[in-house]
Amino acid sequence: MIELQNVCRTFTVGDQQVAALRDINLRLDASEYISIMGPSGSGKSTLLNLLGLLDRPSSGTYLLDDGNVTDLSDEQQARVRREKIGFVFQSFHLVPRLTAAQNVELPMILAGIPAEERKSRVEVLMQNYGLSARADHRPDQLSGGQRQRVAIARATVMKPSVLLADEPTGNLDRHTGWEVLQLLEGLMERGITLVVVTHDAEIGARAKRQIHMLDGRILSDEREAPNKVPLPQAGEGLG
Amino acid sequence: MYFRDFLTLTTSSFLTSRMRSFLTGLGIAIGVAAVILLTSIGEGLHQFMLSEFSQFGTNIISVQPGKTQVQGGNVGIFGSVRPLTLEDADALRRLPYVEHVIPGLMGNAEVRANGRTRRTMVLGEGRDFGIAFTMKVKSGSFWTDADDEQARAQVVIGIKIEQELFGGMNPLGQYLRVGGQRYRVIGVMESKGQILGMDMDDTVFIPAARAMELFNRPGLMEVNVSYRADVDADTIIRLIKERMIERHGREDFTVISQEQALEVLSSVLDIITFAVGALGGISLLVGAVGILTIMTMAVTERTAEIGLLRALGAQEKQVLMLFLGEAIILSALGGVMGLLIGIGIAQGLHLLFPALPVHTPWLYAVLAELTAITIGLAAGVAPAMRAARLDPVEALHAE
Numbered sequence: 290m291i292e293l294q295n296v297c298r299t300f301t302v303g304d305q306q307v308a309a310l311r312d313i314n315l316r317l318d319a320s321e322y323i324s325i326m327g328p329s330g331s332g333k334s335t336l337l338n339l340l341g342l343l344d345r346p347s348s349g350t351y352l353l354d355d356g357n358v359t360d361l362s363d364e365q366q367a368r369v370r371r372e373k374i375g376f377v378f379q380s381f382h383l384v385p386r387l388t389a390a391q392n393v394e395l396p397m398i399l400a401g402i403p404a405e406e407r408k409s410r411v412e413v414l415m416q417n418y419g420l421s422a423r424a425d426h427r428p429d430q431l432s433g434g435q436r437q438r439v440a441i442a443r444a445t446v447m448k449p450s451v452l453l454a455d456e457p458t459g460n461l462d463r464h465t466g467w468e469v470l471q472l473l474e475g476l477m478e479r480g481i482t483l484v485v486v487t488h489d490a491e492i493g494a495r496a497k498r499q500i501h502m503l504d505g506r507i508l509s510d511e512r513e514a515p516n517k518v519p520l521p522q523a524g525e526g527l528g
Numbered sequence: 529m530y531f532r533d534f535l536t537l538t539t540s541s542f543l544t545s546r547m548r549s550f551l552t553g554l555g556i557a558i559g560v561a562a563v564i565l566l567t568s569i570g571e572g573l574h575q576f577m578l579s580e581f582s583q584f585g586t587n588i589i590s591v592q593p594g595k596t597q598v599q600g601g602n603v604g605i606f607g608s609v610r611p612l613t614l615e616d617a618d619a620l621r622r623l624p625y626v627e628h629v630i631p632g633l634m635g636n637a638e639v640r641a642n643g644r645t646r647r648t649m650v651l652g653e654g655r656d657f658g659i660a661f662t663m664k665v666k667s668g669s670f671w672t673d674a675d676d677e678q679a680r681a682q683v684v685i686g687i688k689i690e691q692e693l694f695g696g697m698n699p700l701g702q703y704l705r706v707g708g709q710r711y712r713v714i715g716v717m718e719s720k721g722q723i724l725g726m727d728m729d730d731t732v733f734i735p736a737a738r739a740m741e742l743f744n745r746p747g748l749m750e751v752n753v754s755y756r757a758d759v760d761a762d763t764i765i766r767l768i769k770e771r772m773i774e775r776h777g778r779e780d781f782t783v784i785s786q787e788q789a790l791e792v793l794s795s796v797l798d799i800i801t802f803a804v805g806a807l808g809g810i811s812l813l814v815g816a817v818g819i820l821t822i823m824t825m826a827v828t829e830r831t832a833e834i835g836l837l838r839a840l841g842a843q844e845k846q847v848l849m850l851f852l853g854e855a856i857i858l859s860a861l862g863g864v865m866g867l868l869i870g871i872g873i874a875q876g877l878h879l880l881f882p883a884l885p886v887h888t889p890w891l892y893a894v895l896a897e898l899t900a901i902t903i904g905l906a907a908g909v910a911p912a913m914r915a916a917r918l919d920p921v922e923a924l925h926a927e
Binding site: 338341343344363364367368370371372376378382384385386387395396398399400401403404443447 | 529530532533537540541543544832833835836837838839840841842843844845846920921924
């Protein structure tokens with residue numbers, strides 16, 4: 290569960306104060322599927338960075354699983370990030386010199402999990418995501434969809450409670466994008482809170498809860514029965 | 529993070545750009561190789577010099593006329609230095625712990641036998657010369673006459689004199705003219721070779737008293753005193769000084785112990801070795817700049833990766849250690865490469881020029897490797913700190 294109370298974030302550009310987020314109050318429950326939409330500069334990325342503890346609010350409070358994580362030290366922040374938060378990026382951010390399996394292993398290496406456990410966890414994930422045959426390939430030998438699946442495997446290998454996806458389909462063709470989205474949506478069944486930042490209305494519309502942002506404020510926060518666009522069958526929609 | 533994983537991560541990054549890492553390591557390697565090569569030669573010379581000096585035995589003290597600075601110079605009216613005499617030598621011979629006393633002086637003279645003439649070094653020595661200086665006679669023996677004016681005209685010759693003047697004949701019992709005086713040959717020395725530029729084989733040895741007469745000198749150039757090995761050199765020096773001051777009335781002589789001379793020589797040679805080592809160290813500095821450059825580039829190139837690591841839960845400390853580790857491993861490997869190159873070249877030189885003494889001091893090898901590691905650490909700190917302090921959000925968006 291995530292709660293933001295009166296969160297502001299201002300940046301200093303030159304000698305000017307620019308407010309990226311103004312007085313945000315937000316509560317996200319476990320297993321929720323939230324999309325955050327808005328034009329560029331609306332503050333959605335800043336919000337995502339704050340939620341991911343990559344950035345700190347200028348004022349306000351951030352509660353994560355009932356713990357106050359607003360003013361943690363770097364070390365504590367890093368621990369929360371690796372234990373509770375998973376990231377999926379538009380540009381995948383795989384380490385080019387590591388194999389797919391090693392990329393998935395990376396968060397566990399940083400966390401100091403023993404090698405045997407890492408190995409079995411990576412194997413299970415790679416199998417679940419249909420990447421077993423590609424485990425020893427480097428990112429440049431993988432297709433875009435495979436890369437993003439590796440990235441999702443990496444984001445979930447530590448069993449986080451929140452998954453933050455920043456334009457996860459932005460670098461993928463439509464069909465692969467749908468596949469990746471489906472994979473992400475499947476994660477909610479395991480109690481993960483899924484936050485997808487996108488400017489693609491069609492993708493945003495798939496979420497049960499849709500937040501629109503403008504100028505650092507939450508414009509609308511709608512909960513609705515998802516009007517799911519039926520996923521195209523394989524081979525269709527590729528046009 | 530486990531140490532093994534740490535190693536895998538750091539090595540993976542420079543294994544991907546092998547050529548670049550190799551060249552960077554090479555900078556350190558050349559520095560270490562230079563240090564090792566130069567100190568190997570320095571240390572080889574050191575050991576060579578010491579063995580040259582100590583082959584006469586180390587428990588020898590030399591007494592020379594005059595205080596150190598005035599030796600050989602014009603003494604003038606004030607510095608009336610009393611010459612060292614055979615009587616002084618006799619007096620020293622009666623001191624406790626003293627084994628042999630050898631009065632000595634040297635000069636050049638023409639020697640002649642069998643109608644052949646040769647200009648050669650003449651050493652006036654005492655009868656115990658051979659024993660005290662561990663020099664053996666090949667045939668015959670040293671004279672047994674006491675070291676005084678009554679010593680007979682007997683000569684022991686070096687092996688080169690035997691070959692040149694007697695050419696195959698047995699010289700024992702033959703006569704040899706030294707500076708016009710007739711000497712009977714009673715011994716031939718074993719070959720000793722050159723010692724500090726003096727060819728000991730191209731030398732004749734005659735009793736000191738006769739040499740003083742030959743060169744028309746009032747006194748000896750030195751009196752060498754050998755003493756029992758179990759006695760402290762300082763004790764002997766004190767006894768010698770007391771006895772000599774008793775005889776001369778004041779300290780108008782210089783006492784030099786072989787041991788002390790070797791210590792001084794050794795420390796001088798140590799400084800030389802250190803100095804050439806430091807010269808090689810300068811090239812290590814150049815290697816350090818290489819590491820600094822490559823690590824700075826690595827941080828810039830891998831900014832997005834640093835952002836990712838932070839997003840995956842890496843602490844600032846972990847990022848710092850990863851980059852620092854990379855710099856250290858890079859320079860440590862360069863150091864090992866340098867050790868191999870340096871020792872290889874040193875040994876290769878030794879094989880090519882056997883006369884060149886080469887010895888790799890292990891202390892310097894270890895020091896050079898430690899220096900390489902320290903350099904990696906020092907050069908890696910700034911880039912690693914920069915990597916650790918990157919703002920994760922900005923780093924993630926760097927492409």
